[in-house]
Amino acid sequence: MSIFHTGVNPLKQGRVVPVFITINGAYAPYAAAAIHSLTEHVDPKRYYRVIILHDGLNFVSRIRLRNLVTKNVAIQFKKMTRSLYLKAIIAYCTRRQKGAGDFFSSAVYYYRAFIPMLFPLYKKAIYIDSDTILRGDIGELFDIDLEDKALAAVVDKKVAVIPEFRGYVEKALGIPAEEYVNSGVQLMNLKKMRKLKYLSTMIELIREFDADLVAPDQDYLNLILKGDIMHLSPNWNAEPTKDLARNIKLVHFNLFNKPWHYKDVPCERIFWKAAKGTGFYKDLKRQQVAFDAEKQRADHAKVEALIKKAGRLAKSKEPIIRV
Numbered sequence: 457m458s459i460f461h462t463g464v465n466p467l468k469q470g471r472v473v474p475v476f477i478t479i480n481g482a483y484a485p486y487a488a489a490a491i492h493s494l495t496e497h498v499d500p501k502r503y504y505r506v507i508i509l510h511d512g513l514n515f516v517s518r519i520r521l522r523n524l525v526t527k528n529v530a531i532q533f534k535k536m537t538r539s540l541y542l543k544a545i546i547a548y549c550t551r552r553q554k555g556a557g558d559f560f561s562s563a564v565y566y567y568r569a570f571i572p573m574l575f576p577l578y579k580k581a582i583y584i585d586s587d588t589i590l591r592g593d594i595g596e597l598f599d600i601d602l603e604d605k606a607l608a609a610v611v612d613k614k615v616a617v618i619p620e621f622r623g624y625v626e627k628a629l630g631i632p633a634e635e636y637v638n639s640g641v642q643l644m645n646l647k648k649m650r651k652l653k654y655l656s657t658m659i660e661l662i663r664e665f666d667a668d669l670v671a672p673d674q675d676y677l678n679l680i681l682k683g684d685i686m687h688l689s690p691n692w693n694a695e696p697t698k699d700l701a702r703n704i705k706l707v708h709f710n711l712f713n714k715p716w717h718y719k720d721v722p723c724e725r726i727f728w729k730a731a732k733g734t735g736f737y738k739d740l741k742r743q744q745v746a747f748d749a750e751k752q753r754a755d756h757a758k759v760e761a762l763i764k765k766a767g768r769l770a771k772s773k774e775p776i777i778r779v
Protein backbone atom coordinates (compact mmCIF):
# COMPACT_ATOMS: atom_id res chain seq x y z
CA MET A 457 0.00 0.00 0.00
CA SER A 458 1.29 3.41 -0.90
CA ILE A 459 1.90 5.72 1.99
CA PHE A 460 0.14 8.42 -0.01
CA HIS A 461 -3.21 6.60 -0.07
CA THR A 462 -4.65 8.57 2.82
CA GLY A 463 -4.06 11.80 0.94
CA VAL A 464 -1.53 12.96 3.54
CA ASN A 465 1.96 13.45 2.22
CA PRO A 466 4.13 12.37 5.14
CA LEU A 467 7.20 13.99 3.64
CA LYS A 468 5.65 17.41 3.76
CA GLN A 469 7.16 19.47 6.57
CA GLY A 470 4.82 19.91 9.49
CA ARG A 471 2.72 16.85 8.73
CA VAL A 472 4.91 14.27 10.41
CA VAL A 473 4.89 14.13 14.19
CA PRO A 474 8.55 13.91 15.27
CA VAL A 475 9.12 12.19 18.61
CA PHE A 476 12.61 12.08 20.09
CA ILE A 477 13.89 9.60 22.63
CA THR A 478 17.48 9.55 23.93
CA ILE A 479 19.16 6.38 25.08
CA ASN A 480 22.33 4.44 25.68
CA GLY A 481 22.50 0.66 25.31
CA ALA A 482 21.11 0.06 28.81
CA TYR A 483 17.96 2.12 28.14
CA ALA A 484 17.12 0.38 24.85
CA PRO A 485 14.64 -2.15 26.37
CA TYR A 486 12.63 0.54 28.22
CA ALA A 487 12.65 2.78 25.17
CA ALA A 488 11.35 -0.13 23.09
CA ALA A 489 8.38 -0.53 25.46
CA ALA A 490 7.72 3.22 25.29
CA ILE A 491 7.87 3.21 21.47
CA HIS A 492 5.66 0.15 21.20
CA SER A 493 3.05 1.78 23.44
CA LEU A 494 3.26 4.87 21.22
CA THR A 495 2.60 2.86 18.06
CA GLU A 496 -0.41 1.20 19.71
CA HIS A 497 -2.15 4.53 20.28
CA VAL A 498 -1.47 6.59 17.16
CA ASP A 499 -4.06 7.99 14.78
CA PRO A 500 -4.02 5.68 11.72
CA LYS A 501 -4.54 8.69 9.46
CA ARG A 502 -1.35 10.47 10.57
CA TYR A 503 2.39 9.89 10.22
CA TYR A 504 4.90 9.78 13.03
CA ARG A 505 8.65 9.52 13.19
CA VAL A 506 10.46 8.28 16.29
CA ILE A 507 14.04 9.51 16.30
CA ILE A 508 16.34 7.64 18.64
CA LEU A 509 19.39 9.64 19.74
CA HIS A 510 22.01 7.27 21.08
CA ASP A 511 25.71 6.89 21.74
CA GLY A 512 26.18 3.47 20.15
CA LEU A 513 23.80 0.51 20.15
CA ASN A 514 24.62 -3.12 19.54
CA PHE A 515 23.26 -4.95 16.54
CA VAL A 516 20.54 -6.83 18.42
CA SER A 517 19.19 -3.66 20.05
CA ARG A 518 19.10 -1.87 16.72
CA ILE A 519 17.18 -4.72 15.09
CA ARG A 520 14.70 -4.94 17.95
CA LEU A 521 14.10 -1.19 17.93
CA ARG A 522 13.85 -1.11 14.16
CA ASN A 523 11.23 -3.90 14.32
CA LEU A 524 8.86 -1.55 16.15
CA VAL A 525 8.20 0.26 12.88
CA THR A 526 4.57 0.25 11.69
CA LYS A 527 2.64 1.46 8.66
CA ASN A 528 2.61 5.02 9.91
CA VAL A 529 5.36 5.16 12.55
CA ALA A 530 8.89 5.36 11.17
CA ILE A 531 11.98 4.69 13.30
CA GLN A 532 15.16 6.64 12.73
CA PHE A 533 18.51 6.39 14.50
CA LYS A 534 20.94 9.23 15.08
CA LYS A 535 24.24 8.58 16.76
CA MET A 536 25.58 11.46 18.82
CA THR A 537 28.94 12.68 17.60
CA ARG A 538 31.54 13.95 20.02
CA SER A 539 31.21 17.64 19.26
CA LEU A 540 32.96 20.25 21.41
CA TYR A 541 29.66 20.84 23.22
CA LEU A 542 29.15 17.18 23.96
CA LYS A 543 32.76 16.87 25.15
CA ALA A 544 32.19 19.77 27.55
CA ILE A 545 29.08 18.04 28.89
CA ILE A 546 30.79 14.66 29.25
CA ALA A 547 33.65 16.32 31.17
CA TYR A 548 31.09 18.03 33.45
CA CYS A 549 29.28 14.73 34.08
CA THR A 550 32.57 13.02 34.86
CA ARG A 551 33.42 15.67 37.45
CA ARG A 552 29.94 15.30 39.00
CA GLN A 553 30.18 11.51 39.15
CA LYS A 554 33.04 11.91 41.57
CA GLY A 555 30.76 13.86 43.91
CA ALA A 556 27.85 12.47 45.92
CA GLY A 557 24.35 11.87 44.55
CA ASP A 558 25.33 11.19 40.97
CA PHE A 559 21.82 10.15 39.96
CA PHE A 560 21.59 12.22 36.81
CA SER A 561 25.25 12.63 35.92
CA SER A 562 25.01 10.74 32.65
CA ALA A 563 25.56 12.60 29.39
CA VAL A 564 22.55 10.75 27.90
CA TYR A 565 20.22 13.15 29.74
CA TYR A 566 21.77 16.06 27.87
CA TYR A 567 21.28 14.67 24.36
CA ARG A 568 17.82 16.25 24.25
CA ALA A 569 19.44 19.67 24.55
CA PHE A 570 21.00 19.05 21.13
CA ILE A 571 17.67 18.43 19.35
CA PRO A 572 17.01 22.07 18.27
CA MET A 573 20.48 22.38 16.74
CA LEU A 574 20.75 18.89 15.23
CA PHE A 575 17.37 19.00 13.49
CA PRO A 576 16.98 22.42 11.86
CA LEU A 577 14.22 21.06 9.57
CA TYR A 578 11.79 20.76 12.46
CA LYS A 579 10.09 23.76 14.00
CA LYS A 580 8.39 21.77 16.71
CA ALA A 581 8.97 18.32 18.19
CA ILE A 582 8.17 16.08 21.11
CA TYR A 583 10.69 14.57 23.48
CA ILE A 584 9.80 11.67 25.78
CA ASP A 585 11.89 9.82 28.36
CA SER A 586 12.52 6.13 27.80
CA ASP A 587 10.77 5.35 31.12
CA THR A 588 7.34 6.36 29.84
CA ILE A 589 4.31 4.47 28.51
CA LEU A 590 1.72 6.00 26.19
CA ARG A 591 -2.01 5.49 26.66
CA GLY A 592 -3.17 8.13 24.18
CA ASP A 593 -2.26 9.52 20.77
CA ILE A 594 0.98 11.51 20.99
CA GLY A 595 -0.25 13.47 17.98
CA GLU A 596 -2.69 15.24 20.31
CA LEU A 597 0.26 16.51 22.34
CA PHE A 598 1.96 17.68 19.17
CA ASP A 599 -1.14 19.66 18.16
CA ILE A 600 -1.12 21.82 21.29
CA ASP A 601 -0.54 25.46 20.35
CA LEU A 602 2.69 26.68 21.98
CA GLU A 603 1.66 30.33 21.61
CA ASP A 604 5.27 31.41 21.08
CA LYS A 605 6.44 29.76 24.31
CA ALA A 606 9.77 27.93 23.99
CA LEU A 607 8.49 24.79 25.69
CA ALA A 608 5.44 23.04 27.08
CA ALA A 609 5.86 20.57 29.94
CA VAL A 610 4.18 19.32 33.11
CA VAL A 611 4.86 20.80 36.55
CA ASP A 612 7.03 18.35 38.53
CA LYS A 613 4.85 16.66 41.10
CA LYS A 614 7.76 15.26 43.11
CA VAL A 615 8.88 18.83 43.81
CA ALA A 616 5.47 19.60 45.28
CA VAL A 617 5.41 16.54 47.58
CA ILE A 618 9.05 16.13 48.65
CA PRO A 619 10.01 19.10 50.90
CA GLU A 620 13.75 18.76 50.16
CA PHE A 621 13.10 19.06 46.41
CA ARG A 622 10.79 22.01 46.94
CA GLY A 623 13.38 23.80 49.08
CA TYR A 624 16.09 23.06 46.54
CA VAL A 625 14.08 24.39 43.58
CA GLU A 626 13.02 27.55 45.41
CA LYS A 627 16.24 28.39 47.27
CA ALA A 628 19.07 26.90 45.22
CA LEU A 629 17.55 27.53 41.78
CA GLY A 630 15.35 30.50 42.60
CA ILE A 631 12.33 29.07 40.77
CA PRO A 632 8.83 28.92 42.33
CA ALA A 633 7.98 25.22 42.91
CA GLU A 634 4.70 25.55 41.04
CA GLU A 635 6.61 26.70 37.93
CA TYR A 636 9.34 24.05 37.87
CA VAL A 637 8.63 21.43 35.20
CA ASN A 638 9.64 17.82 34.75
CA SER A 639 11.76 17.27 31.65
CA GLY A 640 10.52 13.72 30.94
CA VAL A 641 7.92 14.92 28.43
CA GLN A 642 8.52 18.04 26.38
CA LEU A 643 6.73 19.75 23.55
CA MET A 644 9.64 21.75 22.17
CA ASN A 645 9.42 24.92 20.13
CA LEU A 646 12.65 24.14 18.30
CA LYS A 647 12.57 27.37 16.33
CA LYS A 648 12.42 29.43 19.50
CA MET A 649 14.98 27.29 21.32
CA ARG A 650 17.39 27.85 18.43
CA LYS A 651 16.70 31.58 18.61
CA LEU A 652 17.39 31.56 22.36
CA LYS A 653 20.62 29.61 21.74
CA TYR A 654 19.46 27.10 24.32
CA LEU A 655 22.35 24.65 24.02
CA SER A 656 25.19 27.18 23.96
CA THR A 657 23.62 29.02 26.91
CA MET A 658 23.63 25.75 28.84
CA ILE A 659 27.30 25.18 27.98
CA GLU A 660 28.16 28.71 29.10
CA LEU A 661 26.40 28.17 32.44
CA ILE A 662 28.25 24.89 32.92
CA ARG A 663 31.56 26.64 32.21
CA GLU A 664 30.86 29.63 34.41
CA PHE A 665 29.36 27.96 37.49
CA ASP A 666 30.34 24.28 37.22
CA ALA A 667 27.42 23.81 39.61
CA ASP A 668 26.67 20.63 41.51
CA LEU A 669 22.93 20.30 40.89
CA VAL A 670 20.25 17.74 41.77
CA ALA A 671 18.76 17.18 38.30
CA PRO A 672 21.29 19.05 36.16
CA ASP A 673 19.85 19.18 32.66
CA GLN A 674 16.27 19.50 33.94
CA ASP A 675 17.48 22.32 36.19
CA TYR A 676 19.19 24.08 33.28
CA LEU A 677 16.03 23.69 31.21
CA ASN A 678 13.99 25.38 33.93
CA LEU A 679 16.59 28.09 34.52
CA ILE A 680 17.24 29.02 30.89
CA LEU A 681 13.60 28.94 29.77
CA LYS A 682 12.15 30.48 32.94
CA GLY A 683 8.99 32.46 32.07
CA ASP A 684 8.92 30.92 28.60
CA ILE A 685 7.34 27.58 29.56
CA MET A 686 3.71 26.60 29.08
CA HIS A 687 2.26 24.18 31.59
CA LEU A 688 0.65 21.07 30.14
CA SER A 689 -2.14 19.04 31.67
CA PRO A 690 -0.63 16.51 34.14
CA ASN A 691 -2.28 13.81 32.02
CA TRP A 692 0.70 14.06 29.67
CA ASN A 693 3.26 13.17 32.34
CA ALA A 694 1.47 11.32 35.10
CA GLU A 695 2.88 9.53 38.10
CA PRO A 696 2.07 5.82 38.17
CA THR A 697 -0.85 5.22 40.54
CA LYS A 698 -3.18 2.36 41.29
CA ASP A 699 -6.53 2.87 39.51
CA LEU A 700 -5.14 5.07 36.78
CA ALA A 701 -7.70 7.59 35.53
CA ARG A 702 -8.97 6.98 32.01
CA ASN A 703 -7.91 10.37 30.68
CA ILE A 704 -4.23 9.85 31.51
CA LYS A 705 -2.33 9.83 28.21
CA LEU A 706 1.20 9.10 29.39
CA VAL A 707 2.62 7.45 32.51
CA HIS A 708 6.16 8.33 33.59
CA PHE A 709 8.05 5.87 35.82
CA ASN A 710 10.08 8.71 37.27
CA LEU A 711 12.84 8.16 39.87
CA PHE A 712 11.68 5.07 41.77
CA ASN A 713 9.46 1.96 41.51
CA LYS A 714 10.56 1.02 38.01
CA PRO A 715 8.45 -2.00 36.98
CA TRP A 716 11.45 -3.68 35.34
CA HIS A 717 13.12 -3.71 38.77
CA TYR A 718 10.28 -4.17 41.26
CA LYS A 719 7.22 -6.37 41.50
CA ASP A 720 3.80 -5.09 42.60
CA VAL A 721 4.40 -1.46 41.67
CA PRO A 722 1.66 0.83 40.33
CA CYS A 723 1.02 0.60 36.58
CA GLU A 724 3.27 -2.42 36.10
CA ARG A 725 0.60 -4.03 33.93
CA ILE A 726 0.68 -1.36 31.24
CA PHE A 727 4.47 -1.54 31.20
CA TRP A 728 4.60 -5.33 30.78
CA LYS A 729 1.85 -5.24 28.17
CA ALA A 730 3.97 -2.81 26.14
CA ALA A 731 7.18 -4.75 26.80
CA LYS A 732 5.54 -7.89 25.44
CA GLY A 733 5.28 -6.25 22.05
CA THR A 734 9.07 -5.86 21.86
CA GLY A 735 11.98 -8.26 21.43
CA PHE A 736 13.24 -7.30 24.89
CA TYR A 737 10.52 -8.95 26.96
CA LYS A 738 12.60 -11.88 28.22
CA ASP A 739 15.58 -9.64 28.97
CA LEU A 740 13.37 -7.34 31.00
CA LYS A 741 11.92 -10.24 32.97
CA ARG A 742 15.45 -11.48 33.67
CA GLN A 743 16.43 -7.98 34.75
CA GLN A 744 13.60 -7.93 37.28
CA VAL A 745 14.66 -11.30 38.73
CA ALA A 746 18.29 -10.16 38.93
CA PHE A 747 17.30 -7.04 40.85
CA ASP A 748 17.77 -8.71 44.21
CA ALA A 749 17.53 -7.35 47.75
CA GLU A 750 21.04 -5.95 47.60
CA LYS A 751 20.36 -4.07 44.38
CA GLN A 752 17.07 -2.79 45.81
CA ARG A 753 18.89 -1.47 48.87
CA ALA A 754 21.45 0.28 46.67
CA ASP A 755 18.62 1.77 44.59
CA HIS A 756 16.86 3.11 47.67
CA ALA A 757 20.13 4.49 49.02
CA LYS A 758 20.67 6.35 45.74
CA VAL A 759 17.26 8.02 45.89
CA GLU A 760 17.79 8.87 49.57
CA ALA A 761 21.19 10.41 48.77
CA LEU A 762 19.56 12.53 46.06
CA ILE A 763 16.89 13.80 48.46
CA LYS A 764 19.57 14.48 51.09
CA LYS A 765 21.61 16.43 48.57
CA ALA A 766 18.54 18.51 47.68
CA GLY A 767 17.99 19.18 51.39
CA ARG A 768 21.58 20.33 51.79
CA LEU A 769 21.39 22.65 48.78
CA ALA A 770 18.00 23.97 49.96
CA LYS A 771 19.96 25.80 52.66
CA SER A 772 21.60 28.03 50.03
CA LYS A 773 21.29 31.71 50.91
CA GLU A 774 21.00 32.65 47.25
CA PRO A 775 20.58 30.84 43.92
CA ILE A 776 23.62 28.81 42.86
CA ILE A 777 23.37 29.94 39.23
CA ARG A 778 22.57 33.37 37.87
CA VAL A 779 21.32 33.22 34.31
Ligand SMILES: [Mn+2]
Binds near residue numbers: 585587640708711
Ligand atom coordinates in the same frame (compact mmCIF):
# COMPACT_ATOMS: atom_id res chain seq x y z
MN1 LIG B 1 12.29 9.58 33.43
